[in-house]
Amino acid sequence: MDKTDFDLCIIGGGINGAGIARDAAGRGLSVLLLEAKDLAQGTSSMSTKLIHGGLRYLEFFEFKLVRESLQERERLMGIAPHILSPMEFVLPHNAAHRPFWLIRLGLFLYDHLARRRFLPGSRMVNLKASAFGVPLADHYTRGFVYSDCWVDDARLVVLNAMDAAEKGAKILTRCVCTKILPKSQHWAIEYQPEGATKAKSITASMVVNAAGPWVRKVLEGSGLDSQVKPVPNVRLVKGSHIIIPRAYAGEQSYILQQSDGRVVFVIPYEDEYTLIGTTEEDYEGDLYEPRISGDELRYLCAAYSTHFEADITRDDVLWTYSGVRPLFDDGHSENRAVSRDFYLHEHLESRAPMISVFGGKLTTYRVLAEKVMGRLLNLDHRYAPPWTSEVPLPGGDIAEGDRETFVRKQGQLYTWLPADLLARYVRSYGTRMERFLEGAEGLDDLGVHYGDGLYEAEMVYLIRYEWARTAEDILWRRSKLGLHVDEATVQALEKALPDLKKKVLGDE
Numbered sequence: 001m002d003k004t005d006f007d008l009c010i011i012g013g014g015i016n017g018a019g020i021a022r023d024a025a026g027r028g029l030s031v032l033l034l035e036a037k038d039l040a041q042g043t044s045s046m047s048t049k050l051i052h053g054g055l056r057y058l059e060f061f062e063f064k065l066v067r068e069s070l071q072e073r074e075r076l077m078g079i080a081p082h083i084l085s086p087m088e089f090v091l092p093h094n095a096a097h098r099p100f101w102l103i104r105l106g107l108f109l110y111d112h113l114a115r116r117r118f119l120p121g122s123r124m125v126n127l128k129a130s131a132f133g134v135p136l137a138d139h140y141t142r143g144f145v146y147s148d149c150w151v152d153d154a155r156l157v158v159l160n161a162m163d164a165a166e167k168g169a170k171i172l173t174r175c176v177c178t179k180i181l182p183k184s185q186h187w188a189i190e191y192q193p194e195g196a197t198k199a200k201s202i203t204a205s206m207v208v209n210a211a212g213p214w215v216r217k218v219l220e221g222s223g224l225d226s227q228v229k230p231v232p233n234v235r236l237v238k239g240s241h242i243i244i245p246r247a248y249a250g251e252q253s254y255i256l257q258q259s260d261g262r263v264v265f266v267i268p269y270e271d272e273y274t275l276i277g278t279t280e281e282d283y284e285g286d287l288y289e290p291r292i293s294g295d296e297l298r299y300l301c302a303a304y305s306t307h308f309e310a311d312i313t314r315d316d317v318l319w320t321y322s323g324v325r326p327l328f329d330d331g332h333s334e335n336r337a338v339s340r341d342f343y344l345h346e347h348l349e350s351r352a353p354m355i356s357v358f359g360g361k362l363t364t365y366r367v368l369a370e371k372v373m374g375r376l377l378n379l380d381h382r383y384a385p386p387w388t389s390e391v392p393l394p395g396g397d398i399a400e401g402d403r404e405t406f407v408r409k410q411g412q413l414y415t416w417l418p419a420d421l422l423a424r425y426v427r428s429y430g431t432r433m434e435r436f437l438e439g440a441e442g443l444d445d446l447g448v449h450y451g452d453g454l455y456e457a458e459m460v461y462l463i464r465y466e467w468a469r470t471a472e473d474i475l476w477r478r479s480k481l482g483l484h485v486d487e488a489t490v491q492a493l494e495k496a497l498p499d500l501k502k503k504v505l506g507d508e
């Protein structure tokens, strides 16, 4: 092989690109990751945020996918206990949608397809005698309860990127890859940094195209979509969520069966809200700006109102978000039937390896990364073997699965921290909160307060270690504080950022 600038260049800083960067850097490869915008600015911050087997995929006989996802659920609970939370799901039974025995069978499989260490198995519930039945429509008498996990999706991305960087990877955000040129034994990659007049180029021995919904666009821009081996299609399916004020007491979520065979989740969100989603609509618009349609809004309000005692209308909706699933097109006509499994396409234009990633789920990103690396390295013993299944992500080295004990411990250490701020820091940063709290003896030591619990020390940390550059990065991806803070705080933060960035990054 020719001498190149990097062993591996990854296009796309969503969950798949960041996961692959972490895996590769940890095996000793020199890695460059190019992300066109901010980390997780594509689909990976717009998901339902479940780390789950996907109960409904059993109906499509996707046993391998569900088993692999359930295994990953356990592994991710082990490596990211700070940002993952176990969550109970109540499934109110409606015989018109699926017979009782079918759901029992499905849940039996769900309980037994993979080994469980952290989560309890499923059970039946009398909704008339349980608090879980209180918010539901009166006609529901029985149902089921099972467990899955919730994760802050955008933080999962950034933690993977951080770990990759700590292992030597170069992560460049706001750099669009414009060309991937095959050379006989390597690849030449051109990219355009935001605001720069000139494009840059590097060489790499291997390339991974993990551009999610843009996977084909990246290939088309380089003429790599029609050569040698046919490239599969990507099916772009929009999914939207609505957020309403907290709708019921309790931490349980609900999974609602729809008459079209789909399911809609209702999830407690960010303490004060309830999240309802999602939909499935074919999508052809701007991939960075998907928006909820009137039909989706009506569908989600109706899904909630049919199953719950209280009705909601669009007037109850405080905020919405939409994302585009980059599904591997397996030829199914119905969006809900298209597999959520991933497909790795190997390109043959150069003797140097290149893979494009199609499809996948947040839940399976780690195993996807492992498989990508397995294919690329093809038993190349110069590099370390798979390693990511048990090593905690940054900040995840708290006692296994025991976030509450860690909260108590940190509370004793930082007695002056308000309880809500302490809880937020633990849920976002785990042990890494020490990096900006160490040595502080009171809130005054955290620097300027921009409002609503946003202190300078945390902002500096986000700029220095998490590639945050704008208020939107901070308020909507590194956190979901955008839902809580008022306009004065946003303005104070926006005003402060240029100086903060200069202080932390110099003239980068």
Ligand SMILES: Cc1cc2nc3c(=O)[nH]c(=O)nc-3n(C[C@H](O)[C@H](O)[C@H](O)COP(=O)(O)OP(=O)(O)OC[C@H]3O[C@@H](n4cnc5c(N)ncnc54)[C@H](O)[C@@H]3O)c2cc1C
Residues within 6 Å of the ligand: 011, 012, 013, 014, 015, 016, 017, 034, 035, 036, 037, 038, 039, 040, 041, 042, 043, 044, 045, 046, 047, 048, 049, 050, 051, 052, 175, 176, 177, 178, 210, 211, 212, 213, 214, 218, 237, 238, 239, 240, 278, 322, 323, 324, 325, 326, 359, 360, 361, 362, 363, 364
């Ligand atoms: C509504 C919805 C709900 C979902 N819910 C769940 C769920 O609950 N659980 C679950 O497991 N999965 C869920 N998923 C699936 C999951 O979110 C996706 O599979 C995953 O986020 C895709 O990640 P990705 O890295 O492939 O793509 P993305 O996150 O979109 O990342 C691709 C990145 O590539 C960048 N890029 C594009 N072009 C270029 C270029 N030329 N140069 C450099 N960078 C470029 C983009 O800016 C983007 O950041 C959901 C998806 C949707 C849409």
